[in-house]
Amino acid sequence: MDAETGESAATPEAVSLLETESLTKYYGPHRGVEELTLSAAPGEVLGFLGPNGSGKTTTIRVLLGFLRPTSGRASVLGRDVVAESVEVRRHVGYLPGDVALYGERTGEELLALASRARGKEPARARELASALEAPMDRPMKKCSRGMRQKVALVITLAHDPEVLILDEPTSGLDPLAQRTLLELLDQEGRCGKTVFFSSHVLSEAEHICDRVAILREGRLVVLDKVEKLRERKYKEVTLVHSGPPPNLEGLDDVQVVWRHDGRMSFRMRGDMRILMSRLAACAVEDLTIEEPSLEEVFLDYYREGAA
């Protein structure tokens, strides 16, 4: 395990509702996911990020019992996902990455089927259908992909599950519905539910996730809070000064990007107070410090991997 990952994953909350331990899945000779160790606590929204083929869906399918792990283990709500798969799914709301529903059935009928299978009333169905504007009375074959996604989301969330496992939940949704859904997931987290969702749209994770896990080629490269990931990465500093430039020597991790005619741009990480004390000694006319976006953080991890 990556040292960075080890540090992050070693901050487990007291209780983990979702946990994997050295989880490995191979499809014959092909790698799905390798040595994945992570956990999610109650009320946590955990983003599971990575490009296509990085192992996100494989992990989710193992958690739901669709795939058997090659080695390692995984549990949801303290139940083993292989031995107690049915019990796990009783308490989990699962949204597949590629939603497929029976074409001749309406959303209402599918919701009724899911409710009978769960033995639980879909208490929140009306509220959710209204919030997402899901066409519950229309046969699925007459619905667009986005509409089917909305119906599937209503079915997933309607019975108020303790854990939500969502594979790219915003795919196919219009921007308005995407926003509604992200707000909804944020609320679910605040209500104490664990939300585990995969995505390759980083801005989504940035807005609602407490922590994010980044996968690269089946391996976890980092698992940490979004702010901490940002802190670890370089900040972009742009400075306009009159007189001599500030003395940046001795500062850790400073990379000057360009310097020209009283302006300079550099990237740095580490203690900003030291930078400020250096800048105090020079005539600063303007200063911009930009936090890296999650996308930049993500791309950095991928560049590091490629290097």
Place this chain on the structure above:
Amino acid sequence: MIVLALDLAARTRAALGWWMLGILGMAAYAVAAYEWISGLEEISRLYEQYPPALRKLFGDVDLGTLNGWLQVEIVSYLPLLLAIYAGIFAAGSISREVEQGTVDFILGLPIGRTGFILSRLAVGLWNIFVICLGLFAVLVAGVAIIGHAPAAGNYALALTNAFLLSAALLAAYVAVAAAIDEQARVTGITLGLTLVLYILTGALKATDAPDVVRWFMPFEHYHSAEAMTRGSLPLLPLVLLPCATLAASAVACYWYNRRDIAI
């Protein structure tokens, strides 16, 4: 499992209706046609000139009698039709679910894989039973309508044998569908297998192949000619076919529980 079975039964109702329309229509036509051939001695002689393999398949009966006629015209090859139905049903209700991704919706619910397979088997068996029941009703009513006394006990025995054989084949085809995800492949395999086994059964009967070889042919365990003409059935198929159904169902469940479901 019951929830799934009821849902599947509702979704396959229309297809079942079309199958029943076809099979029961054929049966009604066969009954009606007896009026035209009854009393024609040529028809019995014509049947005696059939190739031995075909006569073995249809049964050694007198085509000039009502029960002999019904045996040749509909009852003898009923398991072939039901086996074709079973193959299509297994492919459509199991492989198709994986191929289209709807299995994710179903198995994302708190439903075990054994329950999923058993629900498919239960609905398949029920649908085959309904076809057999419908055929029984058409034979009894049709024969009464054309002014003859229906041999209801004989029909019931023959159709029971047809049901048991089709049930065993359905369970075997469900096991095939549990292992293969492509609907077209499963349909091709099961239909091809059905036709090969049916033709081979007739061929082996005609060549007087050893009993041990014939014993492995599923259609060998169909004794409708005996049931239709003498009103009796050997005990072996009544024991063997349910055992085969249970064994194939167990294989299907075991295999489906062990495999990965990757879309």
